[in-house]
Amino acid sequence: MRQHSTIHFKDTGYFSKLMCDYLDQNEKVNAYYNNFPNIVGFRAQIKEKGGSFSKDNRIVLHSCLIEQYKGVKLSELTSDNLELLKNENTFTITTGHQLNLFTGPLYFLYKIISVINLTRRLKSEFPENNFVPVYWMATEDHDFEEIKYFNYKGKKIKWDREPGGAVGKLSTEGLDAVYDLIEENFGKGSNAKRLKNLFREAYLEQKTLTEATRYLANELFAAYGLVIVDGDDPGLKNLFVPFIEKELLENNCFNTVSKTNESLSLNYPIQVNPREINLFYLDEGLRERILIENDEFHINNTDLVFKKEVFLKMVREHPEKFSPNVLMRPLYQEVILPNLCYIGGGGEMAYWMQLKGCFNEVEVPFPILLLRNSVLLLDSKYERKMDILGIELYEIFLDQNQLIKNKVKQISDIEIDFSKEKKVLNQMFIELKALSDKTDKSFSGAVLAQEKKQLNGLEKLEKRLLKAQKRKYAEIVDRIAGLKEQLFPKSNLQEREANFSEFYELYGDDLIPLLADCLDPLGLEFDVIRP
Known part of the structure; x- marks a missing residue:
């Protein structure tokens, strides 16, 4: 069903x-x-x-x-x-x-x-x-x-x-x-x-x-x-002729998009940067950018050069030679x-x-x-694999390394999470920092250095223990990695890699x-x- x-x-x-x-x-x-x-x-x-x-x-x-x-x-x-x-x-x-x-x-x-x-x-x-x-x-x-x-x-x-x-x-x-x-x-x-x-x-x-x-x-x-x-x-x-003319003569797209990009880039990456002229010249076997220099229009990567009045006449008589960019x-x-x-x-x-x-x-x-x-199309065979591995739907979207880490921790017969130890360590250094405030700066620096060293040591031990458990549960780790690759090929969404033909073979019309x-x-x- x-x-x-x-x-x-x-x-x-x-x-x-x-x-x-x-x-x-x-x-x-x-x-x-x-x-x-x-x-x-x-x-x-x-x-x-x-x-x-x-x-x-x-x-x-x-x-x-x-x-x-x-x-x-x-x-x-x-x-x-x-x-x-x-x-x-x-x-x-x-x-x-x-x-x-x-x-x-x-x-x-x-x-x-x-x-x-x-x-x-x-x-x-x-x-x-x-x-x-x-x-x-x-x-x-x-x-x-x-x-x-x-x-x-x-x-x-x-x-x-x-x-x-x-x-x-x-x-x-x-x-x-x-x-x-x-x-x-x-x-x-x-x-x-x-x-x-x-x-x-x-x-x-x-x-x-x-x-x-x-x-x-x-x-x-x-x-x-x-x-x-x-x-x-x-x-x-x-x-579209009036808009082609406006772009050639006034660089409307360049001016307005550049202004937008200034504000948009304060919070987000910019997807596309505008050209001075955002049109291509189109001909048989040719689609090249239109450039302007010394009041003449040049076609990039060619020897074609047009006087302004000739080019504008071409826009009106042969608009099919002009192609908008992205x-x-x-x-x-x-x-x-x-x-x-x-x-x-x-x-x-x-x-x-x-x-x-x-x-x-x-x-x-x-x-x-x-x-x-x-969409993620989740075939029944993959759903069965998820059930066997104990992977919930929301978990399948996790980064592969994070998913494997979570699952190994769940199935491991020993405690891999050192959160309790880190909490105890943090409390101990809170008390040492309070003591250091009553002494000189050199002692305070030593406390901070030792705290960093101890916490780093716990992190390394936790990673080594996790690595050892991954080796112990290598078969399960490999199955999780295989499932992720099947559902998210090349660590990408299924829809961006697979073709409809794979699923049409399964479900037809x-x-x-x-x-x-x-x-x-x-x-x-x-x-x-x-x-």
Whole structure:
């Protein structure tokens, strides 16, 4: 029988202080977001976005998406959602993700399910409005190293080819070699066969990585009405022209984000530092930074140089040649979508929080920011191992060394904890310090030195005793270490390392409905699901 538990994000030890403070609505974070992700916040966001998003933009958005979906088999719900985007009472909930091979890390699923579930929840709260789930493909990203592989049961399945320009335009030629690896490594059951067919249909029968990713995401989520957006579109970029010009001429993003970073850095690490110009020049096989020097625009790592007036004319006539970087992409998204909320991971939320001032400056509503659902899928065999080892759910998130230390102390037939001895020692030195106050400073110094020496001696003895007991219980120590590595590969969250294929082989078509049934995007807690 399926079981579902939650724990606080901060209790996992895997989430930043900024994210934990945000979820706690700590006043230190208030300046960096707009409305909080709760029903009251969404009511305010609907009013704000509804009053600013134009009918003309909706028509362009709809037209461009219909064109992007040509040749794609649409579910009835996705088709309906595309049509709803023309209506002034329709809003989107959006997540974005790179074009990772075969979805990459498992959390790809959690992002999209968070989006889908939030649209359902908002429809029940605000029935007079429509809410469309959107997946924004990062087609213009050029970091091929990050997307060219996925992990399957600890093995990296990799696409070997030379990178070049925006990844969305990469040909799928050569992915038959990856398919051979999948055939070799995946299982033999019906679920494994479905996965192999899915990879073949997506990556061997589509021409580009954009087409392959759209096909794959549509196959997985079309039944939920997911709308997939490719921002690398001349029609959509035409809507962004005024903001491209402003960035080129006024360095708006650099100025506002730099100011935000000054205050944010007083309490939290900075995720991304702005460039003077936060745009790339995009061409076939090329995505390079735009630099300005002596009133001319230079394309980094090339010989391309443009006079200002020529470059600005290009913006108006060929906006598709301009690509937003990580700090400008959120603005582009919010300009072209009637969006209420962006759902992402902790790192994404951190750089979005650097951008509120930038949005205010250009008078575009800043969306609600929502930390995506995070999940540990706890298979029954691992749960049995935890029971045998006496590990409680909250303990499995502990650092491996701390968990082993705790368990060895619990099962040891001798007392390893020297807390009582340290307490006695502390009391003795309190009395000696009182005596030293009545003598000269040299005696007082000797007392302090001796206290430090004795306490250090106890610490060393405790560590040596613990080490000896670890050797005595080596089998249990190894089993705990093995369990931690299986559930937290490379000391990381499962969702950041494993691929969905491992779990699809186990649960098949029940996997996504199972997650959709369990995950509450507004619950703001970490989920542990025992399927």
